[in-house]
Amino acid sequence: MATGAQEVAATAVDNIDNLIVEILESDYADNEVSLGRILVGKQEMQVVLSVIAVREKFIFDDFEDLTDF
Secondary structure (H helix, E strand, O other): OOOHHHHHHHOHHHHHHHHHHHHHHHOOOEEEEEEEEEEEOOEEEEEEEEEEOOHHHOOOOOOOOOOOO
16 A cells, blocks of 8 residues: 555656656756645645756766766
8 A cells, every 4th residue: 555655756657748848848947846745743745846957956866977978
């Protein structure tokens, strides 16, 4: 059984392509959408899907650099 957080995160699949299309068609630097809110204990949290097109704004990660051709 999925947790509420997993159910909210699963909606990212339905939103990711639209965010990317909007960036490409509108020349946005980034784009984001709220996927929903979850309650963890007494703490309310908002889950956000964000697509960033400006390399300098990327958060640090361990993924490979896709621009090394």
